[in-house]
Amino acid sequence: MPAQEINKSVVLTHPSGATANVALYGATVTSWVAEGEERIFVSKKAIRDGSKAIRGGIPIVFPVFGTSEKVKLPQHVALSEKSLKTTLVVKNEDIDTFEFNTLLHTYLLVPDVEKVSVKGLESCHYLDKVKGGEKFLESNDLVTIGSEVDRVYCNVPDHLSVNIGNGSVIDITKSNLRDTVVWNPWVEKAQALADFGDDEYPNMICVEAGSVAEWVKLAGGQSWTGGQVLTVV
Numbered sequence: 001m002p003a004q005e006i007n008k009s010v011v012l013t014h015p016s017g018a019t020a021n022v023a024l025y026g027a028t029v030t031s032w033v034a035e036g037e038e039r040i041f042v043s044k045k046a047i048r049d050g051s052k053a054i055r056g057g058i059p060i061v062f063p064v065f066g067t068s069e070k071v072k073l074p075q076h077v078a079l080s081e082k083s084l085k086t087t088l089v090v091k092n093e094d095i096d097t098f099e100f101n102t103l104l105h106t107y108l109l110v111p112d113v114e115k116v117s118v119k120g121l122e123s124c125h126y127l128d129k130v131k132g133g134e135k136f137l138e139s140n141d142l143v144t145i146g147s148e149v150d151r152v153y154c155n156v157p158d159h160l161s162v163n164i165g166n167g168s169v170i171d172i173t174k175s176n177l178r179d180t181v182v183w184n185p186w187v188e189k190a191q192a193l194a195d196f197g198d199d200e201y202p203n204m205i206c207v208e209a210g211s212v213a214e215w216v217k218l219a220g221g222q223s224w225t226g227g228q229v230l231t232v233v
């Protein structure tokens with residue numbers, strides 16, 4: 001898997017033709033091409049000057065509150081013919097316990113979000129941020145999008161699959177991450193985001209593996225590893 005630094009990004013290439021780009025700023029994956037198709041959404045209005053998180057790709061949300069210069073967060077990205085693996089390693093080099101939330105804020109590129117379905121969330125509880133954080137039980141086998149959706153699914157099974165709606169399915173297998181956020185801003189939220197085009201919400205869905213419903217507690221001197229593998233099936 002050769003890696004080359006081009007224009008403030010690391011470009012990974014696999015002999016199959018698969019490629020991935022990782023912006024040096026924030027270690028954000030900004031492109032993943034597998035089987036000849038781009039799989040990752042990045043807004044045409046994304047700001048890439050390092051002043052804020054890139055709107056799209058796979059930004060890492062960490063640690064949400066509180067920082068410590070003694071906590072390190074390397075990310076490893078590995079590419080194979082059909083998969084992209086991203087692994088976070090948190091090292092607490094302090095003596096005190098460090099508490100964090102983290103999310104792999106994954107924006108998948110889709111032709112029409114209304115044709116997308118996410119499988120694997122049935123029977124999970126979720127906090128519905130569109131309804132003031134009220135808690136619900138998911139009763140649907142497939143989660144679909146037809147309005148603004150912003151949900152934190154808690155204690156989610158490690159394997160989900162996202163039917164992109166054009167015959168492609170992307171499997172998401174997470175490890176050591178408890179929760180999954182599903183987000184689409186729909187019309188009004190899209191208009192309110194300065195770095196997101198008004199007409200772009202139909203072309204993305206965020207399915208974000210993370211640990212956000214509760215704090216991850218990392219004792220002094222300890223390391224924690226979590227991540228996800230995206231696979232085109």
Ligand SMILES: O=P(O)(O)OC[C@H]1O[C@@H](O)[C@H](O)[C@@H](O)[C@@H]1O
Nearest residue numbers: 053105129150151181183206208
């Ligand atoms: O605008 P931001 O900070 O990148 O966040 C985008 C969205 O990210 C999702 O993960 C959150 O659940 C949403 O509430 C939020 O609006």
